[in-house]
Amino acid sequence: MCGIVGYVGPKPAEGVVIEGLRRLEYRGYDSAGIALVDGGSIVSDKRAGKLANLEKAIAESPLPPVTTGIGHTRWATHGAPTDRNAHPHVGRQRRVAVVHNGIIENFAALRHRLESQGVEMASDTDTEVAAHLLEEQLETGADLTVAMQTVCSGLEGAFTLVAVDAQDPDRVVAARRNSPLVVGIGEGENFLGSDVAAFIEHTREAMELGQDQVVTITREGVSVSGFDGTPAEGTRYHVDWDLSAAEKDGHDWFMRKEIFEQPRAVADSLLGRRGEDGLLQLDEMRLSDQDLRDIDKIIIIAAGTSFYAGMVAKYAIEHWCRIPVEVELASEFRYRDPILTSDTLVVAISQSGETADTLQAIRHARVQRSKVLAICNTNGSTIPRESDGVIYTHAGPEIGVASTKGFLTQLVACYLLALYLAQVKGTRFGDEISQVMDQLEQMPGHVQTVLDKADEVYALARDHVDSRSVLFLGRHAGYPVALEGALKLKEIAYLHAEGFAAGELKHGPIALVEEGLPILCVVPPRGRDQLHDKMISGIQEVRARGARTLCLAEEGDTTIEPYADVLFTLPQVPVLLQPLVAVVPLQLFACELASQLGHDVDQPRNLAKSVTVE
Ligand code: AGP
Numbered sequence: 166m167c168g169i170v171g172y173v174g175p176k177p178a179e180g181v182v183i184e185g186l187r188r189l190e191y192r193g194y195d196s197a198g199i200a201l202v203d204g205g206s207i208v209s210d211k212r213a214g215k216l217a218n219l220e221k222a223i224a225e226s227p228l229p230p231v232t233t234g235i236g237h238t239r240w241a242t243h244g245a246p247t248d249r250n251a252h253p254h255v256g257r258q259r260r261v262a263v264v265h266n267g268i269i270e271n272f273a274a275l276r277h278r279l280e281s282q283g284v285e286m287a288s289d290t291d292t293e294v295a296a297h298l299l300e301e302q303l304e305t306g307a308d309l310t311v312a313m314q315t316v317c318s319g320l321e322g323a324f325t326l327v328a329v330d331a332q333d334p335d336r337v338v339a340a341r342r343n344s345p346l347v348v349g350i351g352e353g354e355n356f357l358g359s360d361v362a363a364f365i366e367h368t369r370e371a372m373e374l375g376q377d378q379v380v381t382i383t384r385e386g387v388s389v390s391g392f393d394g395t396p397a398e399g400t401r402y403h404v405d406w407d408l409s410a411a412e413k414d415g416h417d418w419f420m421r422k423e424i425f426e427q428p429r430a431v432a433d434s435l436l437g438r439r440g441e442d443g444l445l446q447l448d449e450m451r452l453s454d455q456d457l458r459d460i461d462k463i464i465i466i467a468a469g470t471s472f473y474a475g476m477v478a479k480y481a482i483e484h485w486c487r488i489p490v491e492v493e494l495a496s497e498f499r500y501r502d503p504i505l506t507s508d509t510l511v512v513a514i515s516q517s518g519e520t521a522d523t524l525q526a527i528r529h530a531r532v533q534r535s536k537v538l539a540i541c542n543t544n545g546s547t548i549p550r551e552s553d554g555v556i557y558t559h560a561g562p563e564i565g566v567a568s569t570k571g572f573l574t575q576l577v578a579c580y581l582l583a584l585y586l587a588q589v590k591g592t593r594f595g596d597e598i599s600q601v602m603d604q605l606e607q608m609p610g611h612v613q614t615v616l617d618k619a620d621e622v623y624a625l626a627r628d629h630v631d632s633r634s635v636l637f638l639g640r641h642a643g644y645p646v647a648l649e650g651a652l653k654l655k656e657i658a659y660l661h662a663e664g665f666a667a668g669e670l671k672h673g674p675i676a677l678v679e680e681g682l683p684i685l686c687v688v689p690p691r692g693r694d695q696l697h698d699k700m701i702s703g704i705q706e707v708r709a710r711g712a713r714t715l716c717l718a719e720e721g722d723t724t725i726e727p728y729a730d731v732l733f734t735l736p737q738v739p740v741l742l743q744p745l746v747a748v749v750p751l752q753l754f755a756c757e758l759a760s761q762l763g764h765d766v767d768q769p770r771n772l773a774k775s776v777t778v779e
Contacts, residue, residue: 167266168192168238174354178234185363193240196251200262201234211251237264240773244289254293256300263328265292267344270322348372355382372399373545420565428609433559451554467514470568476645478579495522499529516571517775518546611736626757637664643687650751657759667703680711688718
């Protein structure tokens with residue numbers, strides 16, 4: 166949820182830390198802060214609001230040019246987003262400064278103990294207790310690494326902590342439990358970050374850490390241990406994207422840039438999936454064909470946009486593989502006591518791979534001996550690491566808080582999974598699978614066709630800047646698209662927006678329809694039994710009651726024309742694959758409307774990219 170940076174090396178730490186925070190600001194932007202180690206003392210500054218406030222403060226009151234520092238950008242959990250609650254937090258001697266992501270669940274008891282010993286708290290956060298506890302340990306003669314091990318052993322919850330000690334200026338120490346932290350390995354310098362974006366401009370060599378580990382970085386090296394002090398090894402890897410992938414490339418928003426990257430992202434996610442024998446191959450599936458043949462039920466768990474990708478997956482898997490699929494919100498999953506067996510495949514979809522609700526859900530599934538397959542965009546993140554197998558999407562870094570290319574590539578991974586299961590279980594002939602793969606391989610071109618008409622969508626968005634409410638209708642695979650379109654509008658335009666299954670409208674929601682209400686309708690392709698005709702009936706029903714119908718329908722579909730106040734044409738694609746093209750105008754619509762309303766599209770209020778608390 167929060168963004169964390171740590172640095173030790175020859176460069177001025179202020180620049181490295183602030184630049185890292187800029188790249189991590191998508192993770193939280195309620196406040197930002199920095200602490201540097203300056204000849205035996207801690208120098209820090211921290212400000213409520215966006216990073217720009219901190220930068221302004223530093224410009225007015227410069228920090229010393231020292232070379233060890235930590236920084237933080239916050240998504241508030243405990244304590245209001247104020248200067249006082251901004252990180253870093255320091256111990257009472259100001260010997261230790263610490264930044265934190267996550268929640269220390271036993272902080273109340275720890276705080277009570279510290280206060281009863283006379284410690285006066287300077288904030289309302291759970292983090293501050295860690296600063297005091299670390300300082301307590303240092304006063305016993307322990308070094309910062311040992312202090313971190315001891316303190317973390319007594320903490321409950323999910324957390325990443327990064328700390329510096331004023332009296333040990335060339336060392337930064339961090340710890341993680343169920344919260345992201347990666348190490349960047351440079352020449353004569355080392356880095357810490359919530360993700361690799363924090364240090365990608367300095368090094369593409371990274372190291373991931375296991376659970377309950379402490380890492381110490383100095384200029385000379387990196388050492389890892391367990392909370393109990395046992396030496397451990399991190400896993401090194403090379404980051405295969407570079408700084409330009411984390412820049413806006415001339416677009417006003419990362420979100421807009423990411424929408425336009427979708428043809429590439431879809432193509433990349435399809436690369437290398439067909440072997441020379443024409444069969445599908447999923448490199449990191451790691452579940453044997455026999456395991457997959459034994460599966461008698463699939464449960465897909467995810468949150469937000471990823472959940473909607475899961476809904477599309479249900480249509481594809483049930484149709485192509487004839488296996489029953491349930492789709493469940495990750496946050497609800499383990500509380501309903503789901504029926505899981507070793508023949509249940511749990512599929513966890515997560516762009517970030519760090520969503521706490523989804524992570525806890527897969528842990529619950531694994532305890533019940535179900536197999537877990539992750540669909541994830543973030544190499545080395547926790548969810549794929551804790552899963553039996555993984556299908557990585559290849560969207561590249563997604564910085565905009567509102568997911569776009571993440572969603573499209575999740576859809577691709579879901580189709581691949583469905584086809585792979587069909588291949589292994591023999592529920593579809595090889596030529597049928599090849600035919601769908603051919604169709605999928607044409608999708609980057611179709612997505613590009615939609616993007617080439619972005620101006621039409623922008624004009625439509627500009628016509629709706631005064632709308633207070635927008636509804637979205639879809640059926641079948643178009644229903645999750647309607648839900649996703651509404652979510653995008655809520656997230657970044659702060660508009661009342663709701664998605665409905667078109668057939669459900671008459672059971673209540675149609676009462677919302679009044680003169681001039683804009684309703685975006687995702688019309689399924691023709692030719693699928695009565696689906697198309699039923700959708701047209703739904704559109705007629707709302708239009709008869711005064712709604713303004715904004716229809717997305719396939720090229721050549723003239724039957725919709727009499728009922729569409731506005732018609733945007735989509736390329737002709739099969740019904741199951743239509744979400745890949747139908748969602749794109751909805752993304753563009755939300756992005757443009759939010760821009761017109763003057764909102765910060767990349768960092769919408771109250772949200773964070775990666776939700777690492779339950
Ligand atoms: C999408 O626009 C959202 N910001 C959000 O719903 C997101 O999809 C959800 O939090 C799940 O995230 P994940 O895919 O990283 O697990």
